[in-house]
Amino acid sequence: MPIDHYISPTSLDEAIAHLCQQGAVSLAGGTDLLVGIRLGNRSAKSVVDLKKIPELTTVQWENGKVSIGAAVSSDSCIQDARLASAFPGFAEALGLIGSAQIQGRCSAGGNVCNASPAADSVPALIANGAVCNIKGPSGERSIRLENFLIGPNRNALKHGELLVSLMLTVPMPNTADAYLRLTPRTEMDIAVAGVGVSLSLDCYGKCIAARVAIGAVAPTALSVPEAADALVETYLTSEDLRAAVDAVRNAASPISDKRASAEYRTHIVGVLLERAIQRAHERIISVGAS
Amino acid sequence: MSKAASKIAVQCIINGETREFLCSPGQVLAEVLRDELGLIGTKIGCGTGDCGACSVLLNDKLVCSCLVLAAEVGGQAIETVEGVAEGLTLHPIQRALLEHGGFQCGICTPGVVIAAKALLERKPDPTEEEARYWLAGNLCRCTGYDKIIRAVLAAAREMRGGPPT
Numbered sequence: 001m002p003i004d005h006y007i008s009p010t011s012l013d014e015a016i017a018h019l020c021q022q023g024a025v026s027l028a029g030g031t032d033l034l035v036g037i038r039l040g041n042r043s044a045k046s047v048v049d050l051k052k053i054p055e056l057t058t059v060q061w062e063n064g065k066v067s068i069g070a071a072v073s074s075d076s077c078i079q080d081a082r083l084a085s086a087f088p089g090f091a092e093a094l095g096l097i098g099s100a101q102i103q104g105r106c107s108a109g110g111n112v113c114n115a116s117p118a119a120d121s122v123p124a125l126i127a128n129g130a131v132c133n134i135k136g137p138s139g140e141r142s143i144r145l146e147n148f149l150i151g152p153n154r155n156a157l158k159h160g161e162l163l164v165s166l167m168l169t170v171p172m173p174n175t176a177d178a179y180l181r182l183t184p185r186t187e188m189d190i191a192v193a194g195v196g197v198s199l200s201l202d203c204y205g206k207c208i209a210a211r212v213a214i215g216a217v218a219p220t221a222l223s224v225p226e227a228a229d230a231l232v233e234t235y236l237t238s239e240d241l242r243a244a245v246d247a248v249r250n251a252a253s254p255i256s257d258k259r260a261s262a263e264y265r266t267h268i269v270g271v272l273l274e275r276a277i278q279r280a281h282e283r284i285i286s287v288g289a290s
Numbered sequence: 291m292s293k294a295a296s297k298i299a300v301q302c303i304i305n306g307e308t309r310e311f312l313c314s315p316g317q318v319l320a321e322v323l324r325d326e327l328g329l330i331g332t333k334i335g336c337g338t339g340d341c342g343a344c345s346v347l348l349n350d351k352l353v354c355s356c357l358v359l360a361a362e363v364g365g366q367a368i369e370t371v372e373g374v375a376e377g378l379t380l381h382p383i384q385r386a387l388l389e390h391g392g393f394q395c396g397i398c399t400p401g402v403v404i405a406a407k408a409l410l411e412r413k414p415d416p417t418e419e420e421a422r423y424w425l426a427g428n429l430c431r432c433t434g435y436d437k438i439i440r441a442v443l444a445a446a447r448e449m450r451g452g453p454p455t
Contacts, residue, residue, distance in 0.1 A: 001316040001318070002316055003314075003315040003316035003359075004315060004316075005315055006298060006315035006359060006361040006362075008361075008362075027359075027362075029357075030357050030358065030359065030362075031339055031354075031357050034318070034339075034356075034357050034359070035338045035339060035357070037316075038337055038338060039338070046315075047315065047359070049359075049361075049362055051362070073351070075351055098339070098427065099339075099342065099426050099427020099428075100352050100405065100408070100409075100424050100425075100426070100427055101339065101342055101345055101352050101353050101354040101405070101427040102339055102354070102357075102427065104348070104351035104352045104353040105351075105353050105354075105357060105358070186426075187423060187426035188340065188426050188427065
């Protein structure tokens with residue numbers, strides 16, 4: 001495919017210097033970029049391989065936070081027992097991307113930067129309060145994931161910047177996340193609706209914190225605070241869920257395309273929210289019971 | 291007019307042997323395996339990571355070699371279908387595919403062998419559903435998948451100490 005230069009820097013600053021050049025693009029797993037170049041949707045004079053840079057290829061736990069390097073493969077995240085048990089919904093989301101082969105290379109960081117409205121890693125990450133750690137020629141900055149996504153396939157990176165890591169806060173006890181999506185085919189398909197939730201319960205089973213995010217039903221994935229607020233201070237009965245389900249349906253503004261109509265997507269996102277809440281709820285209870 | 295991209299020298303380990311090749315920046319591993327190294331067992335079905343015919347193991351991870359730039363594999367270990375049998379002794383998954391008729395034209399088969407081998411190394415006792423989901427990235431236009439899955443489950447049984455496939 002038409003690539004003039006392949007560069008593999010070993011430090012962040014070296015990578016940034018290369019990315020400031022015209023026509024330079026970042027390469028993590030390559031499962032979106034290389035397809036795009038082959039199909040002519042993306043062009044790259046030089047490809048800057050990020051996989052020799054430690055901050056991008058490691059998972060670091062420190063001070064109650066975990067930073068997932070932007071080039072860590074989905075499969076490595078899924079196989080990381082500590083990460084998968086703290087964020088089972090995030091791990092299950094990564095396990096839905098593409099195929100086993102794709103997961104062997106694709107990264108959550110790349111999934112985020114590619115910024116498909118239907119990206120599977122994103123709703124679970126938003127539900128976990130993910131923050132994007134960015135570095136560029138002007139230095140470092142951090143922004144919440146829902147603000148990093150600015151439109152279909154558009155992210156907030158400026159020229160020369162790269163996403164270094166996704167940072168999550170280690171959840172308090174009695175917390176679990178979940179991600180569910182609906183795809184027209186059973187696998188190897190793109191979500192027509194997706195929901196990520198994170199719930200925290202007190203020792204009586206009352207929801208004391210929640211975050212809800214929806215994907216594939218708007219130009220970007222969205223955090224839906226109204227849905228989360230409707231769950232807090234409830235015991236998550238089906239009656240309690242109704243307001244949250246209405247909130248995600250109101251927040252959705254999907255398109256109709258070859259995969260699904262807007263009406264169907266709007267209906268389904270509400271169904272998925274109920275099921276995702278049930279799944280997260282069951283996860284908390286089963287951990288508590290064991 | 292841009293000048294021609296210069297070649298990159300790469301050394302890596304393929305099926306346990308050190309191999310060296312020259313590649314251009316835009317060549318993918320699948321192309322180099324076939325065109326530079328004579329390892330034509332790996333097939334190119336789609337070139338976009340959808341069909342899995344180009345599956346190889348890269349550092350023990352199942353990947354599509356059409357989505358790995360050849361330049362990326364310096365110092366890394368690759369296993370292709372040519373490395374699955376030990377000399378003339380077939381791997382259980384290969385024998386099972388023969389016994390159960392798990393291929394027709396054979397174009398998807400190298401990818402299936404590699405993917406199934408990776409599955410059974412990670413999960414020696416997969417359910418049928420788990421095997422089907424793991425192999426979702428390996429498309430077959432001939433068999434309808436049923437005999438492939440039977441072969442995978444039979445190979446799994448044998449590798450766990452059960453009867454030969």
